[in-house]
Amino acid sequence: MSTKSLRTLTREEVAKWIIIDSKVYDVTRFKDLHPGGAAVFLEEETSGQDVTEAFYGLHLHEVLLRPQYQRLQIGLIEGEEPQLHGNLTGEVSKVPYAEPSWLSEGYHSAYFKESHRQLQKATRILVDEIVYPDAQAREQDGKRPSQSVFDRMAEVNLHAMRMGPGKHLQGLSLMNGIVTPEETTATKTEDGKHWIVNGHKKWITNGM
Ligand code: HEM
Structure with a gap:
Protein backbone atom coordinates (compact mmCIF):
# COMPACT_ATOMS: atom_id res chain seq x y z
CA MET A 1 0.00 0.00 0.00
CA SER A 2 1.25 3.53 -0.78
CA THR A 3 2.66 5.49 2.16
CA LYS A 4 2.06 8.87 0.47
CA SER A 5 -0.10 10.96 2.76
CA LEU A 6 -3.17 12.13 0.96
CA ARG A 7 -5.41 14.96 1.90
CA THR A 8 -8.88 13.82 2.89
CA LEU A 9 -11.60 15.68 1.11
CA THR A 10 -15.30 15.71 1.68
CA ARG A 11 -17.61 15.31 -1.30
CA GLU A 12 -18.91 18.76 -0.48
CA GLU A 13 -15.42 20.28 -0.79
CA VAL A 14 -14.74 18.79 -4.20
CA ALA A 15 -18.09 20.00 -5.38
CA LYS A 16 -17.04 23.57 -4.58
CA TRP A 17 -14.33 23.42 -7.20
CA ILE A 18 -15.11 24.60 -10.66
CA ILE A 19 -13.19 24.64 -13.92
CA ILE A 20 -12.99 27.73 -16.10
CA ASP A 21 -10.84 27.45 -19.22
CA SER A 22 -8.77 24.55 -17.80
CA LYS A 23 -8.13 26.45 -14.55
CA VAL A 24 -9.46 24.99 -11.32
CA TYR A 25 -10.98 27.39 -8.80
CA ASP A 26 -11.86 26.64 -5.20
CA VAL A 27 -14.93 28.72 -4.47
CA THR A 28 -15.63 27.26 -0.99
CA ARG A 29 -15.01 30.51 0.86
CA PHE A 30 -15.87 32.80 -2.01
CA LYS A 31 -19.36 31.43 -2.61
CA ASP A 32 -21.02 33.55 0.09
CA LEU A 33 -19.30 36.67 -1.24
CA HIS A 34 -20.18 36.04 -4.87
CA PRO A 35 -22.13 39.03 -6.26
CA GLY A 36 -24.21 36.58 -8.30
CA GLY A 37 -25.16 34.64 -5.15
CA ALA A 38 -24.00 31.38 -3.57
CA ALA A 39 -26.77 29.37 -5.18
CA VAL A 40 -25.06 29.23 -8.60
CA PHE A 41 -22.22 27.17 -7.11
CA LEU A 42 -24.54 24.62 -5.56
CA GLU A 43 -26.34 23.68 -8.73
CA GLU A 44 -25.60 20.27 -10.18
CA GLU A 45 -24.40 21.64 -13.49
CA THR A 46 -21.95 24.00 -11.74
CA SER A 47 -20.41 22.29 -8.73
CA GLY A 48 -17.35 20.32 -9.67
CA GLN A 49 -17.97 21.01 -13.36
CA ASP A 50 -16.45 22.86 -16.27
CA VAL A 51 -18.39 26.13 -16.26
CA THR A 52 -16.37 28.00 -18.90
CA GLU A 53 -19.37 28.73 -21.11
CA ALA A 54 -21.67 29.76 -18.28
CA PHE A 55 -18.94 31.97 -16.75
CA TYR A 56 -18.16 33.82 -19.97
CA GLY A 57 -21.85 34.26 -20.66
CA LEU A 58 -22.16 36.31 -17.46
CA HIS A 59 -18.76 37.89 -16.75
CA LEU A 60 -16.00 39.78 -18.48
CA HIS A 61 -12.64 38.01 -18.76
CA GLU A 62 -11.15 40.84 -16.65
CA VAL A 63 -13.05 39.53 -13.58
CA LEU A 64 -10.66 36.60 -13.32
CA LEU A 65 -7.63 38.89 -13.61
CA ARG A 66 -8.53 40.76 -10.41
CA PRO A 67 -6.07 39.73 -7.66
CA GLN A 68 -8.82 38.76 -5.21
CA TYR A 69 -10.23 36.28 -7.75
CA GLN A 70 -6.87 35.13 -9.13
CA ARG A 71 -6.21 33.86 -5.63
CA LEU A 72 -9.12 31.42 -5.95
CA GLN A 73 -7.28 29.41 -8.59
CA ILE A 74 -5.82 26.26 -7.06
CA GLY A 75 -4.64 24.40 -10.12
CA LEU A 76 -4.74 23.59 -13.78
CA ILE A 77 -6.19 20.51 -15.48
CA GLU A 78 -3.41 18.11 -16.40
CA GLY A 79 -2.31 18.27 -20.03
CA GLU A 80 -4.46 21.31 -20.84
CA GLU A 81 -3.55 24.90 -21.63
CA PRO A 82 -5.91 27.84 -21.01
CA GLN A 83 -7.18 29.03 -24.39
CA LEU A 84 -8.85 32.30 -23.49
CA HIS A 85 -6.83 35.44 -23.07
CA GLY A 86 -7.83 39.01 -22.52
CA ASN A 87 -6.52 41.76 -24.74
CA LEU A 88 -2.83 41.42 -25.43
CA THR A 89 -0.76 44.46 -24.53
CA GLY A 90 -1.19 47.19 -27.11
CA GLU A 91 -3.60 45.18 -29.25
CA VAL A 92 -6.88 46.45 -30.58
CA SER A 93 -9.98 44.73 -29.15
CA LYS A 94 -11.80 42.30 -31.44
CA VAL A 95 -15.10 42.87 -29.64
CA PRO A 96 -17.52 44.44 -32.14
CA TYR A 97 -17.82 48.24 -31.76
CA ALA A 98 -15.33 48.25 -28.85
CA GLU A 99 -12.91 50.41 -30.82
CA PRO A 100 -13.26 53.47 -33.04
CA ILE A 178 6.73 59.19 -33.34
CA VAL A 179 5.13 62.60 -33.77
CA THR A 180 6.97 65.76 -34.74
CA PRO A 181 5.25 68.97 -33.73
CA GLU A 182 4.57 71.02 -36.83
CA GLU A 183 5.05 74.70 -36.92
CA THR A 184 2.65 76.67 -39.07
CA THR A 185 3.80 80.09 -40.13
CA ALA A 186 1.93 82.96 -41.71
CA THR A 187 3.97 85.70 -43.37
CA LYS A 188 2.74 88.71 -45.29
CA THR A 189 3.63 89.10 -48.95
CA GLU A 190 5.88 92.04 -49.87
CA ASP A 191 2.95 94.13 -51.04
CA GLY A 192 1.23 93.41 -47.73
CA LYS A 193 -1.95 92.29 -49.46
CA HIS A 194 -1.78 88.55 -48.80
CA TRP A 195 -0.68 85.97 -46.28
CA ILE A 196 1.53 83.01 -47.10
CA VAL A 197 0.61 80.16 -44.77
CA ASN A 198 3.05 77.27 -44.41
CA GLY A 199 2.11 74.10 -42.55
CA HIS A 200 -0.91 71.86 -42.26
CA LYS A 201 -4.37 73.13 -41.52
CA LYS A 202 -6.16 70.38 -39.61
CA TRP A 203 -9.57 71.88 -38.97
CA ILE A 204 -11.72 74.13 -41.07
CA THR A 205 -14.91 75.36 -39.46
CA ASN A 206 -17.88 74.72 -41.76
CA GLY A 207 -15.46 73.39 -44.35
CA MET A 208 -14.86 76.94 -45.58
C1 HEM B 1 -14.24 31.96 -9.95
C2 HEM B 1 -15.51 32.07 -10.33
C3 HEM B 1 -16.35 33.30 -10.33
C4 HEM B 1 -16.03 34.58 -9.99
C5 HEM B 1 -14.68 35.11 -9.51
C6 HEM B 1 -17.22 35.40 -10.15
C7 HEM B 1 -17.30 36.75 -9.91
C8 HEM B 1 -18.40 37.53 -10.14
C9 HEM B 1 -18.45 38.97 -10.04
C10 HEM B 1 -17.28 39.86 -9.63
C11 HEM B 1 -19.70 39.37 -10.35
C12 HEM B 1 -20.23 40.82 -10.39
C13 HEM B 1 -20.44 41.27 -11.79
C14 HEM B 1 -19.15 41.35 -12.58
O1 HEM B 1 -18.21 42.04 -12.12
O2 HEM B 1 -19.10 40.76 -13.67
C15 HEM B 1 -20.47 38.18 -10.65
C16 HEM B 1 -21.80 38.17 -11.00
C17 HEM B 1 -22.50 37.05 -11.35
N1 HEM B 1 -22.02 35.78 -11.46
FE1 HEM B 1 -20.15 35.17 -11.01
N2 HEM B 1 -18.23 34.60 -10.60
C18 HEM B 1 -17.74 33.32 -10.73
C19 HEM B 1 -18.43 32.21 -11.19
C20 HEM B 1 -19.73 32.21 -11.57
C21 HEM B 1 -20.43 31.05 -12.09
C22 HEM B 1 -19.80 29.70 -12.28
C23 HEM B 1 -21.70 31.45 -12.35
C24 HEM B 1 -22.86 30.69 -12.92
C25 HEM B 1 -22.79 29.53 -13.48
C26 HEM B 1 -21.81 32.84 -11.99
C27 HEM B 1 -22.96 33.59 -12.09
C28 HEM B 1 -23.05 34.94 -11.83
C29 HEM B 1 -24.26 35.72 -11.95
C30 HEM B 1 -25.63 35.18 -12.34
C31 HEM B 1 -23.91 37.03 -11.66
C32 HEM B 1 -24.84 38.23 -11.62
C33 HEM B 1 -24.83 38.86 -12.99
C34 HEM B 1 -25.65 40.11 -13.04
O3 HEM B 1 -26.18 40.53 -12.00
O4 HEM B 1 -25.76 40.67 -14.15
N3 HEM B 1 -20.60 33.27 -11.52
N4 HEM B 1 -19.67 37.10 -10.52
Missing part, protein backbone atom coordinates in the same frame (compact mmCIF):
# COMPACT_ATOMS: atom_id res chain seq x y z
CA SER A 101 -13.89 52.32 -36.61
CA TRP A 102 -10.60 53.72 -37.96
CA LEU A 103 -8.77 51.15 -35.82
CA SER A 104 -10.89 48.25 -37.00
CA GLU A 105 -9.60 45.79 -39.55
CA GLY A 106 -10.56 46.56 -43.12
CA TYR A 107 -11.47 50.18 -42.46
CA HIS A 108 -9.67 52.81 -44.49
CA SER A 109 -9.66 56.39 -43.41
CA ALA A 110 -8.78 59.37 -45.53
CA TYR A 111 -7.67 61.22 -42.43
CA PHE A 112 -5.66 58.81 -40.32
CA LYS A 113 -2.23 57.89 -41.61
CA GLU A 114 0.39 55.38 -40.49
CA SER A 115 1.82 57.93 -38.05
CA HIS A 116 -1.57 58.20 -36.32
CA ARG A 117 -1.67 54.41 -35.94
CA GLN A 118 1.84 54.38 -34.51
CA LEU A 119 0.93 57.09 -32.01
CA GLN A 120 -2.26 55.25 -31.03
CA LYS A 121 -0.39 51.98 -30.54
CA ALA A 122 2.44 53.51 -28.51
CA THR A 123 -0.08 55.29 -26.28
CA ARG A 124 -2.08 52.12 -25.76
CA ILE A 125 1.03 50.14 -24.81
CA LEU A 126 1.88 52.80 -22.25
CA VAL A 127 -1.65 52.65 -20.84
CA ASP A 128 -1.73 48.82 -20.80
CA GLU A 129 1.72 48.43 -19.24
CA ILE A 130 2.03 51.44 -16.94
CA VAL A 131 -1.31 53.15 -16.28
CA TYR A 132 -3.73 50.21 -16.08
CA PRO A 133 -1.81 48.01 -13.59
CA ASP A 134 -1.27 51.02 -11.32
CA ALA A 135 -4.95 51.96 -11.56
CA GLN A 136 -5.91 48.41 -10.57
CA ALA A 137 -3.49 48.39 -7.62
CA ARG A 138 -4.66 51.84 -6.42
CA GLU A 139 -8.25 50.62 -6.67
CA GLN A 140 -7.26 47.99 -4.13
CA ASP A 141 -5.31 50.16 -1.68
CA GLY A 142 -7.25 53.41 -2.19
CA LYS A 143 -4.06 55.45 -2.59
CA ARG A 144 -3.26 58.13 -5.15
CA PRO A 145 -1.83 57.16 -8.57
CA SER A 146 1.91 56.50 -8.31
CA GLN A 147 4.32 59.30 -9.12
CA SER A 148 6.20 56.87 -11.40
CA VAL A 149 3.14 56.75 -13.69
CA PHE A 150 3.11 60.54 -14.06
CA ASP A 151 6.87 60.50 -14.63
CA ARG A 152 6.60 57.94 -17.45
CA MET A 153 3.82 59.98 -19.07
CA ALA A 154 5.90 63.13 -18.78
CA GLU A 155 8.94 61.38 -20.32
CA VAL A 156 7.09 61.01 -23.62
CA ASN A 157 5.45 64.42 -23.23
CA LEU A 158 1.95 63.01 -23.02
CA HIS A 159 0.85 65.81 -20.70
CA ALA A 160 1.96 68.40 -23.23
CA MET A 161 0.12 66.61 -26.06
CA ARG A 162 -3.08 66.49 -24.03
CA MET A 163 -3.08 70.30 -23.97
CA GLY A 164 -3.65 70.24 -27.74
CA PRO A 165 -1.71 72.00 -30.48
CA GLY A 166 0.25 75.13 -29.68
CA LYS A 167 3.58 76.73 -28.93
CA HIS A 168 4.11 74.58 -25.85
CA LEU A 169 4.87 71.63 -28.15
CA GLN A 170 7.69 73.36 -30.01
CA GLY A 171 11.01 71.54 -29.78
CA LEU A 172 9.57 68.63 -27.80
CA SER A 173 10.03 64.99 -28.74
CA LEU A 174 6.53 63.54 -28.63
CA MET A 175 6.00 59.86 -27.82
CA ASN A 176 9.69 59.13 -28.38
CA GLY A 177 9.69 60.97 -31.70
